[in-house]
Amino acid sequence: DIQMTQSPSSLSASVGDRVTITCRASQSISTYLNWYQQKAGKAPNLLINAASSLQSGVPSRFSGSGSGTDFTLTISSLQPEDFATYYCQQTYSSPLTFGGGTKVEVK
């Protein structure tokens, strides 16, 4: 199985901050990497697929980059509605696996 490791597991930030979350795969997954946002009590919401392709309707302050084993999700200017948990997911091979999540909290 491909292991997905996110860092940090949590972070505290303020509105307007630039936030970067890292996801590392245990082997190369090309750009078969997706990012989800999950708010408390809700289903995850797909933000980015194929490492850098923004889903329709997702604000442009979100961006993704990377290939191979190292990936990043960046929020350029954190907004109040962005406080949530973020997960990466690989679709390179089965079983599909997710990172452990990064909780973005209010500083």
Next chain:
Amino acid sequence: QVQLQESGPGLAKPSETLSLTCTVSGGSISSDSFYWGWIRQPPGKGLEWVGSIYNSGSTYYNPSMKSRVTISGDTSKNQFSLQLTSVTAADTAVYYCATSFNWGLFEYWGQGTLVTVSS
């Protein structure tokens, strides 16, 4: 827009079988355009893929649960179902059904249903 809704018992006894159904609207489970999947999330923990079904017949399971999982489709009701046998407390989780046009991607999600395994 595809919409999904999970249903099923919220409580299962240890060693018994957990059964959930996902009712789909806005898309057909028999279509070869969609992959349909189940993902679970234990309370306070991360996401785990359980398995997926494609074109009402091809199934893909997480090897960690493969011997206990069956995913099937009912085209007449436009539903797909999850059965997980021999459950333990470790299977307590919110179970989501989800779908997308692309393998492994989950673009549309149900609201999730909590299943507690307890005697």
